[in-house]
Amino acid sequence: MMREPKNVTATEFRNQAGRYLEEAAKAPVVITRHSRPSRVLLDIEEYERLKTFEDTRRSAYPHELGDEFFEEGYQGKPTPELDHLLED
Numbered sequence: 239m240m241r242e243p244k245n246v247t248a249t250e251f252r253n254q255a256g257r258y259l260e261e262a263a264k265a266p267v268v269i270t271r272h273s274r275p276s277r278v279l280l281d282i283e284e285y286e287r288l289k290t291f292e293d294t295r296r297s298a299y300p301h302e303l304g305d306e307f308f309e310e311g312y313q314g315k316p317t318p319e320l321d322h323l324l325e326d
Contacts, residue, residue: 241265248276 243266244258251258251269258267258279267279280288 243268243278245270245275247271251279 241264244261245268246258248269248271251267261267262279263281266284268275269277269279
């Protein structure tokens with residue numbers, strides 16, 4: 239199991255890149271800029287593992303969707319039991 243990511247500033251990473259290359263073998267190294275995550279340094283094996291996941295996200299126009307997307311419970315059909323969420 240991989241350890242929790244380690245956060246380092248971009249300056250700290252630049253000054254000690256060798257150290258963080260070694261640390262990335264044990265846990266992801268999150269490089270921050272202006273206190274926000276900017277890049278992640280991963281072990282190559284973890285990167286290769288993550289590449290194997292298929293990204294199933296895609297956008298579509300309603301006319302491109304099959305009928306199964308419009309069955310009860312999917313967006314596009316009335317759901318009176320949820321109407322209270324739209325009330326002011």
